[in-house]
Amino acid sequence: MKVIIIEDEKPSARRLQRMLQNLDLNAEVLLHSVEASLDWFQKNTHPDLIFLDIQLSDGLSFQIFETIDIKSAVIFTTAYDEYALQAFKLNSIDYLLKPIDEDDLAIAVKKYQERLPQKQTVSLDFDDIKKLLVNPIDRDYKKRFSVKVGQHLKLVNIDEIECFYSENKGTYLYTSEGRNYLIDTTLEHLEDELEPHTFFRVNRKFFVNINAIKDMVSYTNSRLQIKLNSYNEQEVIVARERVRDFKSWLE
Numbered sequence: 001m002k003v004i005i006i007e008d009e010k011p012s013a014r015r016l017q018r019m020l021q022n023l024d025l026n027a028e029v030l031l032h033s034v035e036a037s038l039d040w041f042q043k044n045t046h047p048d049l050i051f052l053d054i055q056l057s058d059g060l061s062f063q064i065f066e067t068i069d070i071k072s073a074v075i076f077t078t079a080y081d082e083y084a085l086q087a088f089k090l091n092s093i094d095y096l097l098k099p100i101d102e103d104d105l106a107i108a109v110k111k112y113q114e115r116l117p118q119k120q121t122v123s124l125d126f127d128d129i130k131k132l133l134v135n136p137i138d139r140d141y142k143k144r145f146s147v148k149v150g151q152h153l154k155l156v157n158i159d160e161i162e163c164f165y166s167e168n169k170g171t172y173l174y175t176s177e178g179r180n181y182l183i184d185t186t187l188e189h190l191e192d193e194l195e196p197h198t199f200f201r202v203n204r205k206f207f208v209n210i211n212a213i214k215d216m217v218s219y220t221n222s223r224l225q226i227k228l229n230s231y232n233e234q235e236v237i238v239a240r241e242r243v244r245d246f247k248s249w250l251e
Contacts, residue, residue, distance in 0.1 A: 002047040004029040006037050006064075007077065008057040010245055011191040011201055012098065016051060016077070019105055027051070034059045041068045049093075049112055054078045073115075075108050079140070099192030141195040145173060147181035156181065158198075162212035162228050163236070164190055166205050174231045176212065200249050202226065203239040210250070 003020065005027045007013035017027045029047070031037045033056050041064065050072045052061050064070065076095040093115065094108035144157050160175045166187050172180050185193075190207060199207045208226055215227035224238040224246065238246045 001025065001049065002045070003027045003049045003051070004031065004040075004047045005051045006031045006056070006061055007051070007053040008032050008055075009053075009196045011196060012053075012077075012100075015188065015191045016100060016105075019100065019102055020051075020109075022102070023106060023109055025109065033057055034061060034063050037061070037064045038067055041070065046070055046072050049073045049075065051075050051077055051096075073112055075112065099189065142193045145181075145183055147173070147183060149181075154181075158195075159211070162209050162231050164194075164199075164207040165234070174233075176230055178230045180233075197249075200246060202242060202246060203237060206236050208236060 003025050005013050005016055007016065007030070010030075010032060013030045013032065017030065020027050029040065029044075031040055035058055037056075050070075052074050054061060054076060055078075073093050075093045077098060077100060078095060079098045093112045096104055096108060142158060144155050145161075146153050146155055148154075156173060156175060160177070161173050162176055163174050164183075164187065165172055165174065170182050171184075171186055171190075172182055174180050187201065187204070187207065190199075191201060194207060198211070199209055201207050208228065212228045212231070213226055214229050217225045217227070219225040219237055221240055222243060223240050224243055226236040226238060228236065
């Protein structure tokens with residue numbers, strides 16, 4: 001079965017790809033824009049199943065279907081829950097609200113598999129969809145984190161955080177004041193909770209804030225070392241396979 005993901009937030013796309021691998025599905029293609037998707041569909045055999053984000057960086061993903069006759073089955077991924085509940089009056093398999101839950105993903109995939117070998121079609125009412133999305137709600141990224149200090153709870157605003165990191169099975173945030181705080185989440189969950197233009201996961205252990213980067217230095221094996229304004233407890237290295245995306249993110 002051929003599966004592709006169309007999602008403009010690259011960390012979210014990679015997370016979904018990993019979750020699908022756990023379900024023995026290989027999403028071999030990740031597309032991040034309307035333009036790239038149109039080019040790909042014109043040059044390749046259409047997939048059996050598409051995981052489709054509603055709003056991409058260069059427009060609504062429905063523009064793809066307005067241009068190309070695509071017969072693939074579709075599972076929508078969206079942060080716009082009030083619109084998703086109406087399912088856009090589409091003949092889609094399912095929709096998944098971000099951040100995507102693994103159990104919900106498994107149910108959606110099972111629903112698709114149970115409908116095989118029926119031929120899937122996508123029927124779009126573009127006028128209704130565009131009316132729904134005239135004033136889409138803003139993506140609700142995390143604005144602050146609550147941390148425990150003794151018997152007290154303290155709120156840390158997102159712009160105070162230089163990085164997030166994992167250590168000894170715990171997840172920590174590090175502030176511009178040089179303080180570490182243990183938080184009750186994982187880096188995997190943070191991929192969908194952090195504003196992607198501000199935070200980037202440079203390796204399996206670190207997210208960094210673009211506003212906290214002081215310097216970047218070439219490192220061994222085509223990697224990069226990042227120097228942050230305050231954090232210096234461990235080396236922060238951009239993994240080799242993430243260097244290209246990291247450079248794009250910086251721009």
